[in-house]
Amino acid sequence: MKKFIVLSVLVIISIAAKLPKNSRAEIARKGFAAAINKDADAFINMCDENVVISFHSDDSEVPKSVFKGKEGAKAFMEHRNKFEVYNFTNMQFKELGEKVIITGRFEGKLTGKAAYTKEYVGVAVFKSDKVLYYYAF
Numbered sequence: 001m002k003k004f005i006v007l008s009v010l011v012i013i014s015i016a017a018k019l020p021k022n023s024r025a026e027i028a029r030k031g032f033a034a035a036i037n038k039d040a041d042a043f044i045n046m047c048d049e050n051v052v053i054s055f056h057s058d059d060s061e062v063p064k065s066v067f068k069g070k071e072g073a074k075a076f077m078e079h080r081n082k083f084e085v086y087n088f089t090n091m092q093f094k095e096l097g098e099k100v101i102i103t104g105r106f107e108g109k110l111t112g113k114a115a116y117t118k119e120y121v122g123v124a125v126f127k128s129d130k131v132l133y134y135y136a137f
Contacts, residue, residue, distance in 0.1 A: 025093040028100040028124045031131065032088060040077040047073045048130035055136045085109035088120065100124040 022030075027046055034042035047053075053067040053076050067076040080086060091104035102122040109115040125133040 022129065023095055024098075024100050024124070024126050024129070025095040027126070027129060027131070028093050028102060029091075031124075032091065032102075035077070035080055036086060036088065038077070038081060040074060043077055044070055044073045046131055048127050048132045051131055051134070053134045053136075057137065082110055083108050084111055085115060098126050100126070 031043060031046045033039075034046070047070060049070060051067075051069060051073055053072060055065045057064060065076075065079070067073060067079075085108055087107045088104045089107065091102065094101045094103075100123070102120070102124065104120050105117060106120040107115070107117045121137045123133075123135045124131050125135075
């Protein structure tokens, strides 16, 4: 019986070692879900200590912005809360090594402003399983 238990444990350990960890694309998907759902803790936890989140937009509704470090990630989530509508559709996540390219359509409405939509492109650069840089266009 002991041999059977030891063998079973070794088989389970072997199978678990072959299971893929969360892919970077999946981590990026979870980050978008956290932002959409206003889950600041989940969003901040996916960020590296030295994260840089930057928005490069000619859109008059959302000015160019840069948020640095965990405090910056928290400030980004506070900025996100200024939106009455904050949604993404037709999202695609393409993992390319340390980077994830994200495309889709953004639907937003800042408090007191007109609703708008735009095509969205983002690039997440990872350090291990944390986002180190995030560029949004």
